[in-house]
Amino acid sequence: MAPISFTDAIERVVAGNRVYAQQTAEQDPNFFKTLATGQAPEILWIGCADSRIPETTICNCMPGELFVHRNIANTVHGNDLNAASVVEYAVAHLKVKKVVVCGHTKCGGANAALGDADLGETLNTWLHPVRELRRKHKIELEELPDDDARSARVAELNVHQSIEVLKQHPAIKKAIHDRGLSLHGMIYDIGAGHLKLLEEAGGKKSNGLWSADH
Amino acid sequence: MAVPSEQVIKYLQQSHDRIFENNRAWAEEHRKKNPEFFTKLSAGQEPDYLWIGCSDSRIPAEAITGLGPGEMFIHRNIANLVCNTDLNVMSVVNYAVRHLKVKHIVVCGHYGCGGVKAAMTPKDMGLLNPWLRNIRDVYRLHEAELDQITDEEKRYDRLVELNVVEQCRNILKTAAVQQSYAKNDFPIVHGWVFGFQDGLLKDLKINFEEMLKGIQKIYDLSAE
Numbered sequence: 001m002a003p004i005s006f007t008d009a010i011e012r013v014v015a016g017n018r019v020y021a022q023q024t025a026e027q028d029p030n031f032f033k034t035l036a037t038g039q040a041p042e043i044l045w046i047g048c049a050d051s052r053i054p055e056t057t058i059c060n061c062m063p064g065e066l067f068v069h070r071n072i073a074n075t076v077h078g079n080d081l082n083a084a085s086v087v088e089y090a091v092a093h094l095k096v097k098k099v100v101v102c103g104h105t106k107c108g109g110a111n112a113a114l115g116d117a118d119l120g121e122t123l124n125t126w127l128h129p130v131r132e133l134r135r136k137h138k139i140e141l142e143e144l145p146d147d148d149a150r151s152a153r154v155a156e157l158n159v160h161q162s163i164e165v166l167k168q169h170p171a172i173k174k175a176i177h178d179r180g181l182s183l184h185g186m187i188y189d190i191g192a193g194h195l196k197l198l199e200e201a202g203g204k205k206s207n208g209l210w211s212a213d214h
Numbered sequence: 215m216a217v218p219s220e221q222v223i224k225y226l227q228q229s230h231d232r233i234f235e236n237n238r239a240w241a242e243e244h245r246k247k248n249p250e251f252f253t254k255l256s257a258g259q260e261p262d263y264l265w266i267g268c269s270d271s272r273i274p275a276e277a278i279t280g281l282g283p284g285e286m287f288i289h290r291n292i293a294n295l296v297c298n299t300d301l302n303v304m305s306v307v308n309y310a311v312r313h314l315k316v317k318h319i320v321v322c323g324h325y326g327c328g329g330v331k332a333a334m335t336p337k338d339m340g341l342l343n344p345w346l347r348n349i350r351d352v353y354r355l356h357e358a359e360l361d362q363i364t365d366e367e368k369r370y371d372r373l374v375e376l377n378v379v380e381q382c383r384n385i386l387k388t389a390a391v392q393q394s395y396a397k398n399d400f401p402i403v404h405g406w407v408f409g410f411q412d413g414l415l416k417d418l419k420i421n422f423e424e425m426l427k428g429i430q431k432i433y434d435l436s437a438e
């Protein structure tokens with residue numbers, strides 16, 4: 001695709017927004033009025049910043065359904081105040097019922113973690129835990145046929161790791177205990193456009209989304 | 215332990231299954247319209263925009279701007295803050311500017327922001343205190359102007375706008391943006407606010423060049 005000129009790129013978004021506002025209001029004249037009264041999302045979505053995974057679009061959800069945090073490689077660090085604040089607000093205040101961590105195939109972050117290229121101090125530091133996964137699962141990863149498969153596996157392992165970190169968040173611990181909040185790992189396959197649920201070890205198949213103690 | 219009742223479980227299961235059903239339908243529709251759609255996306259991303267917005271569920275960035283998959287790199291957090299000590303957002307800005315070479319960075323706030331309201335509530339918010347303190351700092355920076363607005367709603371609205379402007383300023387403080395701009399004349403930083411009343415984006419029309427010059431008097435990191 002030829003690069004669009006500077007002002008065109010912004011005009012395009014502004015025009016796109018006008019069309020969105022007009023069409024939405026035509027379909028439901030009360031839509032924005034209702035939206036303005038507040039939000040009660042059921043799901044907190046933690047996904048990658050990657051431009052190819054617009055969460056609300058790929059899930060065909062409406063505005064108001066997914067509370068969203070997106071960062072490089074959908075990584076949750078134990079000491080990251082940014083994600084921890086999103087989780088606190090979503091779980092303790094909005095009382096979402098589910099937390100989804102969604103990784104994806106062809107993830108730049110997972111790819112970078114497979115190699116040792118210097119990405120600069122900032123990104124090296126951020127991706128350190130993902131690179132650690134490569135070391136921890138060296139043998140398993142080496143047995144995979146190619147880099148695409150390795151990167152997809154690292155993305156999965158990273159989702160599991162993020163979920164493990166989330167389980168230690170005080171608001172999540174409390175909500176799991178008090179009201180059955182559930183955590184779900186997913187992978188989005190960019191080449192197919194499909195979401196896949198990761199079965200957690202010990203999870204019951206009959207109600208697949210639920211952790212073992214339900 | 216309060217175990218959710220069968221009914222609650224069933225309800226939650228349905229809402230969850232719906233996401234997968236929706237996703238299949240969405241993918242099928244796009245494949246029908248354009249068989250190459252996902253193959254092309256699979257090759258890589260070249261977004262022109264980085265969007266830094268609020269986590270609020272009512273503002274799906276791509277949907278409200280009419281942009282498709284592959285066009286906008288996204289970071290969303292509580293009250294669309296850009297803190298220069300936050301490795302999370304700094305990694306996003308760094309990757310978007312240095313690796314993806316985005317042309318535009320949009321910081322988008324929204325009127326009626328719960329994060330901004332929470333920050334102005336005289337109450338201990340626990341884990342949220344340090345994050346929300348950044349918004350209190352924005353208030354302090356603009357105390358004289360904000361104190362003069364007597365209508366509470368209007369004062370919040372203005373704080374939402376000023377918060378966006380301050381976060382744009384924080385983006386300009388990064389070495390990645392200063393060095394890329396010196397070399398390539400991009401990215402350009404924009405400050406916008408989304409209004410629920412009409413679904414429209416308002417451009418705060420920040421003067422990018424002037425703001426950058428102002429910042430670099432003290433925060434000049436353009437020399438590599």
Ligand SMILES: [Zn+2]
Nearest residue numbers: 048050107108
């Ligand atoms: Zn990714």
Ligand SMILES: [Zn+2]
Nearest residue numbers: 268270327328
């Ligand atoms: Zn908000």
